[in-house]
Amino acid sequence: MIPQLELPANHLAALLLLACNFLRVRGLARVSAQDVLEATGATKSRAYELARALPERLTELVVPVGRPPTVVAPPAESASRELGRAALEYLLTHPGAAQRTATKTHYDDGYRDFVVQLCMQHSELDVVELADALLVPVTTLRYWLRAARTEVEPTPPRPASTVDTVSELHAQTVLAQWSSWRGTFSAFCEHMKRHHGVPLGRTAIASLLELTGRRKPNRRPGRSPDEIATRDSFESFFPNAVWVGDGYEFVVELDGERFDFNLELMIDAHSAAAVGLDVRDHEDSAAVIASFEDAVHTTSSAPLAVLLDNKAPNHTQAVHEALEGTLVIPATKARPQNKGHVEGAFGLFSQHAPPLCLDGDTPKQRAASLALLCMQLFFAAMNMRPRAGKRGRSRIELHREVKPTSEQIEQAKAALQARLAKQLAAQQTLRERQDPAKRTYLDAALVRLGLSDPTGHVQAAIAGYGLDDIANGVAIFEGKQHAKTLPEGVDIRYLLGIVRNIAQQREGMAIATALWDERMQARDAVFVALGAERDALTHTDNDVRLIDLVDRGINAEHEIERHFWLTAAGEVVLMYPVDQRRAVFERAARRIHTSFRVPHQRRLDATRVIASKLVALA
Numbered sequence: 100m101i102p103q104l105e106l107p108a109n110h111l112a113a114l115l116l117l118a119c120n121f122l123r124v125r126g127l128a129r130v131s132a133q134d135v136l137e138a139t140g141a142t143k144s145r146a147y148e149l150a151r152a153l154p155e156r157l158t159e160l161v162v163p164v165g166r167p168p169t170v171v172a173p174p175a176e177s178a179s180r181e182l183g184r185a186a187l188e189y190l191l192t193h194p195g196a197a198q199r200t201a202t203k204t205h206y207d208d209g210y211r212d213f214v215v216q217l218c219m220q221h222s223e224l225d226v227v228e229l230a231d232a233l234l235v236p237v238t239t240l241r242y243w244l245r246a247a248r249t250e251v252e253p254t255p256p257r258p259a260s261t262v263d264t265v266s267e268l269h270a271q272t273v274l275a276q277w278s279s280w281r282g283t284f285s286a287f288c289e290h291m292k293r294h295h296g297v298p299l300g301r302t303a304i305a306s307l308l309e310l311t312g313r314r315k316p317n318r319r320p321g322r323s324p325d326e327i328a329t330r331d332s333f334e335s336f337f338p339n340a341v342w343v344g345d346g347y348e349f350v351v352e353l354d355g356e357r358f359d360f361n362l363e364l365m366i367d368a369h370s371a372a373a374v375g376l377d378v379r380d381h382e383d384s385a386a387v388i389a390s391f392e393d394a395v396h397t398t399s400s401a402p403l404a405v406l407l408d409n410k411a412p413n414h415t416q417a418v419h420e421a422l423e424g425t426l427v428i429p430a431t432k433a434r435p436q437n438k439g440h441v442e443g444a445f446g447l448f449s450q451h452a453p454p455l456c457l458d459g460d461t462p463k464q465r466a467a468s469l470a471l472l473c474m475q476l477f478f479a480a481m482n483m484r485p486r487a488g489k490r491g492r493s494r495i496e497l498h499r500e501v502k503p504t505s506e507q508i509e510q511a512k513a514a515l516q517a518r519l520a521k522q523l524a525a526q527q528t529l530r531e532r533q534d535p536a537k538r539t540y541l542d543a544a545l546v547r548l549g550l551s552d553p554t555g556h557v558q559a560a561i562a563g564y565g566l567d568d569i570a571n572g573v574a575i576f577e578g579k580q581h582a583k584t585l586p587e588g589v590d591i592r593y594l595l596g597i598v599r600n601i602a603q604q605r606e607g608m609a610i611a612t613a614l615w616d617e618r619m620q621a622r623d624a625v626f627v628a629l630g631a632e633r634d635a636l637t638h639t640d641n642d643v644r645l646i647d648l649v650d651r652g653i654n655a656e657h658e659i660e661r662h663f664w665l666t667a668a669g670e671v672v673l674m675y676p677v678d679q680r681r682a683v684f685e686r687a688a689r690r691i692h693t694s695f696r697v698p699h700q701r702r703l704d705a706t707r708v709i710a711s712k713l714v715a716l717a
Contacts, residue, residue, distance in 0.1 A: 112141035113149035178221050179232035186233050189213050195282025207281035246693040269297050315656050335368035336511040337503040342402045343368050345441040346382035351466045352456040358466045363390040366440040370498035373478035374398050378471040383412045388421040401425050404515040428519050538562050544573045550591040557591045564602045567716045572598035611659045645671045649690050653697045653705050669712025
């Protein structure tokens with residue numbers, strides 16, 4: 100009696116498919132392959148793959164009668180050992196391509212492509228065996244294989260130059276090692292010190308690489324000339340003439356649970372004294388009103404004007420009614436220094452206030468009351484602290500010592516009224532510049548996205564941008580909405596932020612393009628070299644040239660170089676027939692979005708540059 104086989108579905112289906120071929124040739128049975136797959140529940144591709152390999156395995160079972168001859172098998176390396184050796188050779192020639200710390204493991208894009216190619220060459224191994232041989236987590240390797248990309252040879256490094264500030268030997272060692280380094284800069288400095296004995300610190304190595312043009316560090320920009328020129332130019336008149344209000348988000352940790360709150364603060368512009376505050380869940384109109392009322396209670400009088408930023412909750416009808424008799428002036432857009440008094444107070448709080456971390460059984464209301472107490476203690480102490488720049492006088496003293504005359508009050512009222520009229524006129528001019536066609540499109544888009552703007556201020560601000568920017572912003576918002584990646588509780592202000600960012604990016608790219616044209620006319624040596632590099636790629640295959648241009652664009656250090664290479668990539672896509680351009684564009688986008696070392700925003704920007712080259716809206 101033949102025993103019942105207990106085989107996996109794919110293996111059983113492979114055996115039956117092989118038997119069907121034998122029976123069909125001899126007319127013994129007419130069972131179709133579809134019947135076998137349905138009966139076993141096997142996967143079609145895997146079952147056929149096993150069926151093709153099964154005859155070779157069956158021949159191994161055919162053994163002649165008698166004692167087999169003694170044969171000494173020649174030594175041979177297994178596939179796993181070959182994989183491990185290939186990976187080790189790559190890491191020896193590309194130091195830093197794979198690094199492991201106590202918290203994470205870093206892999207270079209080139210090493211990731213190399214591993215993917217190895218896996219494709221050894222397709223007979225499953226993912227678990229491949230990951231074990233290459234010492235890569237299984238989940239990471241599966242993700243790489245799903246996002247497999249075509250290998251492109253890296254750009255050869257520029258020749259090193261002699262540097263006189265350090266010894267020739269150390270300089271050449273650093274430059275030679277950096278040309279093949281694929282890891283982070285911090286790890287490179289540690290590598291040079293530990294493995295090559297180079298007695299140079301991080302600053303010296305960074306200076307050496309910058310002087311030779313190998314690496315350009317990102318530096319924090321200093322104060323702009325406008326900021327320096329307008330310093331101390333805020334007209335505060337006298338105490339209680341102008342208050343400046345704003346919100347500040349902070350966190351209270353209580354018994355292992357985190358609570359998010361908003362501090363709404365009122366600062367007197369003349370004395371820099373904190374006169375009113377409020378703590379609640381979010382920054383809204385009620386918070387503005389509560390902090391204003393607290394400030395009135397503290398100073399015993401209302402100010403002539405309150406300066407608030409352009410957030411929608413700060414300029415609702417409820418705020419204007421609660422602050423009746425006080426001018427509500429919107430701050431200048433994109434200039435935080437316009438509210439420097441309250442921004443400075445928030446900065447001092449973040450530097451001096453202790454962490455709001457408590458233990459014990461606590462409801463959220465107790466956390467809020469404790470936070471309010473901490474704010475009151477801090478700002479009360481700050482108000483009493485002597486100020487060196489004010490001859491030792493505190494903010495309280497500065498607030499109380501000046502008694503304005505009636506003439507000063509009237510002059511302040513007139514000046515503040517003029518400031519308010521100027522802001523309102525600017526807003527009116529913005530509304531007049533808006534195209535009715537854009538407003539019609541935006542109205543329909545807001546209905547489709549389920550967004551509303553009761554005051555109309557945010558919608559008017561969005562309509563002030565170009566139609567191309569609005570369409571891109573609506574598409575991004577709608578895509579995030581479908582993917583369910585929008586932050587919780589977002590409203591129309593989130594759409595405004597997206598459109599603003601796109602417009603700023605487009606403006607930057609337009610400026611970059613204009614700068615490129617001017618510098619090309621001046622025959623700048625740098626851009627001549629770029630043009631020569633681009634022209635040298637015209638004789639290569641279009642597919643390879645497209646990937647090369649995309650890689651150059653996303654890896655370039657300078658914005659104008661990125662735009663140059665990405666624009667060239669878009670021109671290559673235009674060389675394809677119209678019916679193939681979408682597939683070619685998707686291939687370029689896939690290359691961009693699988694370059695994981697490139698920041699996510701830069702990848703999105705690169706995709707948008709190529710798309711705008713292919714499909715123009717205006």
